[in-house]
Amino acid sequence: MKKLIRNGTIVTATDTYQADVLIENGKISTIGQLLSEEGAEVVDANGCYVFPGGIDPHTHLEMPFGGTITVDDFETGTIAAAFGGTTTVIDFCLTNKGEPLKNAIQVWHDKSKDKAVIDYGFHLMIGEVNDAVLEELPSVIDDEGITSFKVFMAYKNVLQADDETLFRTLVAAKELGGLVMVHAENGDVIDFLTKKALAEGNTDPIYHALTRPPEIEGEATGRAAQLTGLAGSQLYVVHVSCADAVERIAEARNKGFDVWGETCPQYLVLDQTALEKPDFEGAKYVWSPPLRDKSHQEVLWNALKNGQLQTLGSDQCSFNFKVQKELGRGDFTKIPNGGPIIEDRVSILFSEGVKKGRIDLNQFVDIMSTRIAKLFGLFPQKGTIAVGSDADIVIFDPNVERTISAETHHMAVDYSAFEGMKVTGEPVSVLSRGEFVIRDKQFVGAPGKGQFLKRAKYGSTTSDKSQTLKI
Numbered sequence: 002m003k004k005l006i007r008n009g010t011i012v013t014a015t016d017t018y019q020a021d022v023l024i025e026n027g028k029i030s031t032i033g034q035l036l037s038e039e040g041a042e043v044v045d046a047n048g049c050y051v052f053p054g055g056i057d058p059h060t061h062l063e064m065p066f067g068g069t070i071t072v073d074d075f076e077t078g079t080i081a082a083a084f085g086g087t088t089t090v091i092d093f094c095l096t097n098k099g100e101p102l103k104n105a106i107q108v109w110h111d112k113s114k115d116k117a118v119i120d121y122g123f124h125l126m127i128g129e130v131n132d133a134v135l136e137e138l139p140s141v142i143d144d145e146g147i148t149s150f151k152v153f154m155a156y157k158n159v160l161q162a163d164d165e166t167l168f169r170t171l172v173a174a175k176e177l178g179g180l181v182m183v184h185a186e187n188g189d190v191i192d193f194l195t196k197k198a199l200a201e202g203n204t205d206p207i208y209h210a211l212t213r214p215p216e217i218e219g220e221a222t223g224r225a226a227q228l229t230g231l232a233g234s235q236l237y238v239v240h241v242s243c244a245d246a247v248e249r250i251a252e253a254r255n256k257g258f259d260v261w262g263e264t265c266p267q268y269l270v271l272d273q274t275a276l277e278k279p280d281f282e283g284a285k286y287v288w289s290p291p292l293r294d295k296s297h298q299e300v301l302w303n304a305l306k307n308g309q310l311q312t313l314g315s316d317q318c319s320f321n322f323k324v325q326k327e328l329g330r331g332d333f334t335k336i337p338n339g340g341p342i343i344e345d346r347v348s349i350l351f352s353e354g355v356k357k358g359r360i361d362l363n364q365f366v367d368i369m370s371t372r373i374a375k376l377f378g379l380f381p382q383k384g385t386i387a388v389g390s391d392a393d394i395v396i397f398d399p400n401v402e403r404t405i406s407a408e409t410h411h412m413a414v415d416y417s418a419f420e421g422m423k424v425t426g427e428p429v430s431v432l433s434r435g436e437f438v439i440r441d442k443q444f445v446g447a448p449g450k451g452q453f454l455k456r457a458k459y460g461s462t463t464s465d466k467s468q469t470l471k472i
């Protein structure tokens with residue numbers, strides 16, 4: 002059935018204007034003034050913004066880590082994402098050394114297929130580069146539609162890859178049209194500092210932050226950026242948390258290197274003192290990179306504003322405080338790393354960014370949706386309000402005030418990282434390919450309705466890849 006969204010203010014990465022949006026067959030078919038209501042269900046968006054659904058480029062749903070598994074799976078995680086105004090997630094598919102990449106991809110398809118309520122794609126972790134991996138990569142890109150690869154420079158003896166692996170991945174990505182993503186922290190030095198801390202009897206959560214100082218992130222970011230320049234390749238630095246890393250990214254971009262940076266809401270609004278909360282509650286804020294001194298927040302906001310950083314991911318990686326985070330009582334290195342962020346990503350950027358005048362409305366849409374679609378081969382199918390694009394749309398009330406709390410959130414996890422935080426603005430209704438997932442703040446979607454997205458190569462659009470847009 003046709004739907005007509007009336008009376009709203011459309012916001013894209015470039016424009017803000019009043020118009021109606023007609024949706025047919027899951028796509029936006031017409032944008033204009035006073036469109037005919039004939040045969041259409043009318044959705045009133047009076048007083049609301051109408052913007053493209055958020056795209057979260059960084060999630061870990063149902064992911065094994067540190068002997069346990071993240072609480073939110075593709076069902077609860079994508080429901081929470083939708084409540085928060087996100088209509089696409091790109092999740093990290095982990096791989097095991099010595100095993101075919103296809104097997105790992107199948108595992109991720111199995112855990113997502115009947116559960117996701119919104120569309121989703123995968124990034125693929127690269128832990129080693131050898132003949133078998135190089136042989137498989139073209140088909141991963143062309144057949145599986147997975148066009149971004151993650152290399153961990155941290156988590157020694159677990160996920161960490163060496164510099165040769167990173168460099169060879171960059172070279173292969175350049176040749177094949179992939180985007181390399183790095184977790185940029187120096188894992189070897191962290192390993193040394195954490196062992197030293199434990200040997201000295203320093204076991205509390207705050208030592209998670211103290212053993213991973215900003216210099217360690219800055220060093221790894223600079224190293225990855227230099228190797229990218231050498232390879233003539235392309236790099237996306239995930240979860241940038243500090244000034245040291247922002248500076249390395251800005252330097253690389255000034256040299257003309259194709260280097261991009263993502264930050265996350267937690268680094269914009271929380272700081273290192275959270276890890277000092279009593280009764281082991283600091284463990285709720287243990288993730289990597291760690292929270293920083295408050296002075297880094299302004300640097301990150303400015304970097305988003307001036308384009309040194311371009312995107313906002315959640316790094317959703319939720320572990321319950323009870324039982325799971327408690328694995329690290331008496332030894333901070335055993336606290337599962339990660340936090341529950343997926344639901345609040347868009348709202349925090351709007352409330353703390355737009356409402357407080359740090360970024361403008363169009364930058365907000367670019368940072369949480371459009372730029373991500375462009376970098377990860379989803380544009381213009383996703384990431385904008387345009388004729389021919391998927392009708393992934395958020396109807397957003399910019400004035401409602403609310404308080405974030407675990408009591409009202411929709412994630413399965415037992416705490417909120419932003420408990421008690423007041424925000425302005427909330428999604429009222431959210432559509433995925435023209436169908437309501439959230440309607441008047443109620444979930445009306447269904448698990449399994451989300452589709453796996455085969456993405457275009459780096460630098461290409463979905464129209465290059467498949468259909469030209471039919472108008």
Ligand SMILES: [Zn+2]
Pocket residue numbers: 059061316318
């Ligand atoms: Zn992550």
